[in-house]
Structures are given as structure tokens and as C-alpha cells.
Amino acid sequence: MSISSNDGLLVCAIDFGTTFSGYAYSMKSDFEDSPMKISLPDWKAPSSIQISDKTPTTLLLDKYHKFVAFGYEAESKYAELTEEEEHHDYCYFRRFKMVLYNQLRKEDQRLTMETRILDITEKKNILAIEVFSHSIRYMKDHMLDTVRKKGLGVRESEINWVLTVPAMWSDPAKQFMTKSAEMAGIPRTRLILALEPEAASIYCSHLPLTKLDGCNDIGVFKPGSKYLVLDAGGGTVDITVHQMGNGKLTELEKASGGDWGGTCVDNTFRDTLIEVVTRLYMEAFRLKHTGDYIELFRDFEMKKRKKTNVPQSKVTMKIPATFSEWFEEYSHKDITDAIKESKYSNSMKWEGDKLRITQALFDSFFQPACAGIIDHVNHLLEKPNVRGTQTILMVGGFSESPILQARIRAAFPDFRVVVPNDAGLAVLKGAVLFGHNPCMIMTRVAKYTYGFASFEKFNSKMHRKEKKILMDEKDYCKDIFDVHVRKGASLLIDEAQVKRPYEVNREDQTELDLELYVSDSDELPKYVTDPGCHYLGTLKVQVPKPKKGKKHGVNVQLIFGGTELRVKAENMSNGDVTSAEFNFLGEEP
Structure with missing residues (x-):
């Protein structure tokens, strides 16, 4: 099903990510006069520092599987419930898009309408289609509320919706997302899917050079130019190669990738902590102090994206006080002693509510993800169809990491590595542009x-x-x-x-x-x-x-x-x- 770019007064794109989700929109009249005039909602983070212009992909349901909250509100509400020991009847889901990806990789299991997802306790599970439809409905209703509050004068029947999906996803996964959107109340005749690296590519081709780090001429998007799109998100990395021709994109190589996104770095960091405090303690802490567990990784997320021009010998992370206090109660051992007894005695130090680690150890958290990405890009660049490609376009939230950027530049010194200033929003804003003009894509490659x-x-x-x-x-x-x-x-x-x-x-x-x-x-x-x-x-x-x-x-x-x-x-x-x-x-x- 396709929708006409002339049919509708407003386009709203929903970017459903592993770590963060959000939506963006623009009026048809604004697109015609100024295509880059794209609006986003203001997600109010509970902390003073906003990590992303989107909200966490977290969903809270009650015991009847009715919607309670999504995003930051879901995180805060569930944290309150756990502190009061009132969370047992609730279902809390986070980063569940990766569950869908993992399901697709299992040869002995099919993705169906009956596929189920475990909540954070891994004791309760509900239909995956319900989890996704609740989440999309929240975004849809939030958007409709924005339309009303801003007095845009647009009826719901005049809105065209775009839902982003990884390009490497299978046909069943795409149909699953479409069904989820329909269950959320989005008419099929008003919905199109946008492939994430394509959306990002469209957005970057509209940007002025000053908004593209690493780009100092128009050669990247001139007719005939080839460039590799590296869409590094929270969970997966989606990679393809595009060629620009008369304002339209041609896909030269089928999209591919793997689970080397930002959560891969999180998992390596978590595994390092587990080596110090044990897996049993980490799981117990996650369930008993869920709010603090979330806060721990939120601070780590900020460190992943932090840009600094000053060389550091140590990286300092703020750790919730309950982590060390409860560890002593749980293990009858001081956490500083646990560190001294581990192989990280010379690279990790606990001081009050702060964890100080060497830059070398911090960089090592990125090794598995970076190695997977670099190996795959090297393999892709050997394909006959992509010979002559000299540019790597990095988009997605994980592409904002200076460590990942540095690794890519070091691995491909002969390539021009281009990163838009708002890499984490390139997919979302590009999906809005695609919704206004789906004809921006000319050809794709059969997977x-x-x-x-x-x-x-x-x-x-x-x-x-x-x-x-x-x-x-x-x-x-x-x-x-x-x-x-x-x-x-x-x-x-x-x-x-x-x-x-x-x-x-x-x-x-x-x-x-x-x-x-x-x-x-x-x-x-x-x-x-x-x-x-x-x-x-x-x-x-x-x-x-x-x-x-x-x-x-x-x-x-x-x-x-x-x-x-x-x-x-x-x-x-x-x-x-x-x-x-x-x-x-x-x-x-």
C-alpha cells in the first residue's frame, strides 16, 4: 500500500528505536516552502541533562495488560513502584525491539501474531504485538494531542503516518510493524514504512555543508556519487550503499548488518561489572532497585556520547549509592575489596558514589561493537557493485559516539567519513521528508x-x-x-x-x-x-x-x-x- 504525497496536510514519522523512540512532523505547506522545517516534541527528561531528543523505549502495563505509561514516565513510575514494593502486578518492558530482532535470527522459530515478549522480571510475558501496538498508540495519541495544543487545524484523517524499520528486516518483521500500527489505530491507507538508512540518506542530502562534520564540498551528494550509509542505532547497525542520481537514490547493495549497536557497548560494560560483583548480584540489583539500575546505564549513555578535546586518563561515572551499599549487605564484602580482588584492580577505583576507570578500560567496552562493524564494512566494500565508494555516512544515535567515529576513521583512512550534527535524528527527520515524497527512492536491490x-x-x-x-x-x-x-x-x-x-x-x-x-x-x-x-x-x-x-x-x-x-x-x-x-x-x- 502506498499513499500519495499530495494526499494529506501533515506528515508524522514515528522512529521506533531500541533505546530511544520519538516522532517528528511537518505540514505539507512547510515542506513545499522549506523542507527542513521539521518539528519535534519536547520530551522532558527527569534529569537535568537530556541524553536524546527522543524518549526511552520503555513501556509499563498493569496486571490486565492495560497501558500505564511510556518513555521517561514509564521509567519514573516503575522506579516508584519498585521502591514501594508495589511493582509485582505490573509488566515493564524496555529495549524490546531487540527481542524482535533476536526472534528473527532463530531458524527454528517464526515471528507470528502469537510471538510473546518477557517483561523485565522474565516471569511475565504478553503478546509482542500488544507491546508494540501500545507503544505506537502512545506516539500517535501524543502527536494528536500536539496537533490540538498547537492549533494546527489538521484533522486526524488528514495526517499521513510513516513508521521507520531497519532496511535489513525481513518481510514478516515489516508486516508485524504494519499490523502493530493498525492495532494502534493508524489506518493502513494512511501508513507507509520508511527504511531507516534510506531515510537518513534523504535527510543528509538536504543538509547544508555546515551541518555535515567531515564534509567540505558538495561531492558527497552530487549525481553519480556513491556512499556507504552506516546507520548505527541503539540495538542494530544497518549498512547499505547508495548512489545519488538527479535528486533520487539508488540502492547498490542490499542492506545488511548485525547487533553491534550501542546496547552492545552497554552489555560489555555490564559484563565487566558482573566480573566484579557477580551475575547473581547484578540481576538482584536490577530487580530490586530498577530505577537506580536504569540511572546507572543512563549515566553510561551520556559518557558514551560525550565529546571532549582534552585527553583524559580516567573516566568518572556517577553510580547510585544503593549499588555499593546493597552490595555490602548482599555479599558481606566492601565493593572496593571486590575490585581489588578482580583483574580490574589497576583500572577501576570506587570513590564514594563515583566509579573511576581508566580510559583504556572504557575504550575496551567499544571493542566488540566496533570490530563487528568494521569487519562487515570491509566485507561490503569488496562487493563489485560498490567499487568507487569513497565516503562513509554515519547516522543513528550510536554514531554520535566520538570513540566509534574515531575507530571508523582509523579503520578507513582513505575514506571521507561524514557525520551530521544531529546524527541521532537523521532517520526520524528523513522519514518525514520521505513521507512527503516517497518517490525520492528510485531503485532497491532484492535481498x-x-x-x-x-x-x-x-x-x-x-x-x-x-x-x-x-x-x-x-x-x-x-x-x-x-x-x-x-x-x-x-x-x-x-x-x-x-x-x-x-x-x-x-x-x-x-x-x-x-x-x-x-x-x-x-x-x-x-x-x-x-x-x-x-x-x-x-x-x-x-x-x-x-x-x-x-x-x-x-x-x-x-x-x-x-x-x-x-x-x-x-x-x-x-x-x-x-x-x-x-x-x-x-x-x-
């Missing part, structure tokens, strides 16, 4: 080979014996991978692929369930059971009964290039377009 499971007449010279089945007293070969598009193909936006015919098995049949498969192999698959193939979902197609003598079936065209896979199905007997819908969130047949 997989797509095809339906089909049958063909059995040929003993071509087909494997075990694939032979008998239908209507004739021998057929089952599990044929009927290819619609090949991996790596360059796809024009909304380009319909070749028509493929599919006939019913019975005369009284009025519906076809076509099983869609994908293959990540560079070799063209012959059967859907070949290595590298896996089931993606089912296409349900209505097949009205034809007049006598006419073929009973449909011609199917997959439509690629957009942010979501679409389909066109025509009745074989008369050419009429018939109803067809994908279900990527059902169980595997």
Missing part, C-alpha cells in the same frame, strides 16, 4: 530470490525421484521453486515482475494458498527444500469459478522495489484483478 512452491510435469531426467507425486492420474514433481525475482536484482520502485500462472487442483476450488519461499543462496534454487531456502509466508488468492471451457486459475505478479512486498493477481478466465493478500505471520505449514 533474496523469491518464488512460490509449485508443481510441474515429472521428468525423470530433470527431477529427483523422491519429488514425484501422482495427481489426476499423472506424475508431477512437487516442491518446485518457481522463481519470481533473483537475489541481487535491481528493482525499480513498484515494478511488477513477470506474470506466473497458477491453476486450482479442483473444479469447485475458489481460493488458492500459494506458499512463498526465499533463498539466500547465490545459486538459483530448483526446489524449495534446497539449502538456503526457507518458508516466508502464504499468499491467499481468490479464484472465482470461470465460465465453462475457461482456465480456472490466476496470473500472479509480485511487485518489488517498495518498502513492502506487494502482489497483483488476475483471473485467468477474464483478466479481472482478484483479491490477494500475504500472510507472513502465520505458522509454517
Whole structure:
């Protein structure tokens, strides 16, 4: 589904991140006169220092799974409840977007409407679709309240919505987010998805040079120029390569990446503390003093992003007093003694409510994330399609880290590394621009080979014996991978692929369930059971009964290039377009 850029008075984009989430908006009239006039809400952080222009991705529900709070309000409310020992009947979720990413990586588990997410206690779980829809509904309602308070004179039916998703996400994950938005009250006809690195790329191409650190000429976005987009967020790093042409973007290499975002650094820091205080204590502290646990990592987040021109021998972090006080009560040991007994005795020191660590130890927290990113970028730059790329565009909240920036510049000294001043907002603001003009993207690259499971007449010279089945007293070969598009193909936006015919098995049949498969192999698959193939979902197609003598079936065209896979199905007997819908969130047949 796509929406017209001329249909609607206002565009609101929701950037649903692992660590922080937010929304931005602009009027159609402002976009036409001044595209970069994009507004954001003021998220009031409880502390004096604002880490981000977004709010934490945290959700609090009551025991009936009804909404209580989101963001900073959810953090504060749950902290109060834990201090009063009244939190046991509540469900508190944080950084749950990564749960969805981890689910996608499990080969033995599918993402479905029944997928569940554990809360912070890991004792209660609810449907993932409920967690995501509650969160999106909060953003939607907050935006509608902003419209009313500012007197923008826009009705809800005149708002077009954009929801950001990682470009490397699968079709089921995209459909999951779309379903979540629909459950949150956003009409499907008013919603489009924006791929995060594309949105960031669009935003940066609109920025003046003074807003791009590392860029001193217009060469980055001139027609024909190639640049690698490194979208480093809180949980994942999404990487692709774009080429600019006449104001429109072409994707040169399919999006890819991994879980090397800011939370990877957090996890390394947490594991270091665990080596000192033990895992049992860290988990007990997280559950008993949740508010202080959150505050500990909030201060660490500020240190991750802090820019300083003065070389430091030590990094000082403020640690909640309860951490050391309760450790002594819990372990019958002073925390300073625990440090002395650990391998960090020369690189870590506890002073009052502050933890002082050497710069070398602090830098080491970034090693796993940086190594993963650099290895992947090196691999990507070896691809034939991206040769000639000389620029790395760093966006996303984690890209604001001076340590990550320094590592990237050191690893790629021959490349121009460009970082926008507001790297953490590039995706969000770019999604607004995309919502006004979805035609800014010209082509994308097929991530997989797509095809339906089909049958063909059995040929003993071509087909494997075990694939032979008998239908209507004739021998057929089952599990044929009927290819619609090949991996790596360059796809024009909304380009319909070749028509493929599919006939019913019975005369009284009025519906076809076509099983869609994908293959990540560079070799063209012959059967859907070949290595590298896996089931993606089912296409349900209505097949009205034809007049006598006419073929009973449909011609199917997959439509690629957009942010979501679409389909066109025509009745074989008369050419009429018939109803067809994908279900990527059902169980595997």
C-alpha cells in the first residue's frame, strides 16, 4: 500500500528505536516552502541533562495488560513502584525491539501474531504485538494531542503516518510493524514504512555543508556519487550503499548488518561489572532497585556520547549509592575489596558514589561493537557493485559516539567519513521528508530470490525421484521453486515482475494458498527444500469459478522495489484483478 504525497496536510514519522523512540512532523505547506522545517516534541527528561531528543523505549502495563505509561514516565513510575514494593502486578518492558530482532535470527522459530515478549522480571510475558501496538498508540495519541495544543487545524484523517524499520528486516518483521500500527489505530491507507538508512540518506542530502562534520564540498551528494550509509542505532547497525542520481537514490547493495549497536557497548560494560560483583548480584540489583539500575546505564549513555578535546586518563561515572551499599549487605564484602580482588584492580577505583576507570578500560567496552562493524564494512566494500565508494555516512544515535567515529576513521583512512550534527535524528527527520515524497527512492536491490512452491510435469531426467507425486492420474514433481525475482536484482520502485500462472487442483476450488519461499543462496534454487531456502509466508488468492471451457486459475505478479512486498493477481478466465493478500505471520505449514 502506498499513499500519495499530495494526499494529506501533515506528515508524522514515528522512529521506533531500541533505546530511544520519538516522532517528528511537518505540514505539507512547510515542506513545499522549506523542507527542513521539521518539528519535534519536547520530551522532558527527569534529569537535568537530556541524553536524546527522543524518549526511552520503555513501556509499563498493569496486571490486565492495560497501558500505564511510556518513555521517561514509564521509567519514573516503575522506579516508584519498585521502591514501594508495589511493582509485582505490573509488566515493564524496555529495549524490546531487540527481542524482535533476536526472534528473527532463530531458524527454528517464526515471528507470528502469537510471538510473546518477557517483561523485565522474565516471569511475565504478553503478546509482542500488544507491546508494540501500545507503544505506537502512545506516539500517535501524543502527536494528536500536539496537533490540538498547537492549533494546527489538521484533522486526524488528514495526517499521513510513516513508521521507520531497519532496511535489513525481513518481510514478516515489516508486516508485524504494519499490523502493530493498525492495532494502534493508524489506518493502513494512511501508513507507509520508511527504511531507516534510506531515510537518513534523504535527510543528509538536504543538509547544508555546515551541518555535515567531515564534509567540505558538495561531492558527497552530487549525481553519480556513491556512499556507504552506516546507520548505527541503539540495538542494530544497518549498512547499505547508495548512489545519488538527479535528486533520487539508488540502492547498490542490499542492506545488511548485525547487533553491534550501542546496547552492545552497554552489555560489555555490564559484563565487566558482573566480573566484579557477580551475575547473581547484578540481576538482584536490577530487580530490586530498577530505577537506580536504569540511572546507572543512563549515566553510561551520556559518557558514551560525550565529546571532549582534552585527553583524559580516567573516566568518572556517577553510580547510585544503593549499588555499593546493597552490595555490602548482599555479599558481606566492601565493593572496593571486590575490585581489588578482580583483574580490574589497576583500572577501576570506587570513590564514594563515583566509579573511576581508566580510559583504556572504557575504550575496551567499544571493542566488540566496533570490530563487528568494521569487519562487515570491509566485507561490503569488496562487493563489485560498490567499487568507487569513497565516503562513509554515519547516522543513528550510536554514531554520535566520538570513540566509534574515531575507530571508523582509523579503520578507513582513505575514506571521507561524514557525520551530521544531529546524527541521532537523521532517520526520524528523513522519514518525514520521505513521507512527503516517497518517490525520492528510485531503485532497491532484492535481498533474496523469491518464488512460490509449485508443481510441474515429472521428468525423470530433470527431477529427483523422491519429488514425484501422482495427481489426476499423472506424475508431477512437487516442491518446485518457481522463481519470481533473483537475489541481487535491481528493482525499480513498484515494478511488477513477470506474470506466473497458477491453476486450482479442483473444479469447485475458489481460493488458492500459494506458499512463498526465499533463498539466500547465490545459486538459483530448483526446489524449495534446497539449502538456503526457507518458508516466508502464504499468499491467499481468490479464484472465482470461470465460465465453462475457461482456465480456472490466476496470473500472479509480485511487485518489488517498495518498502513492502506487494502482489497483483488476475483471473485467468477474464483478466479481472482478484483479491490477494500475504500472510507472513502465520505458522509454517
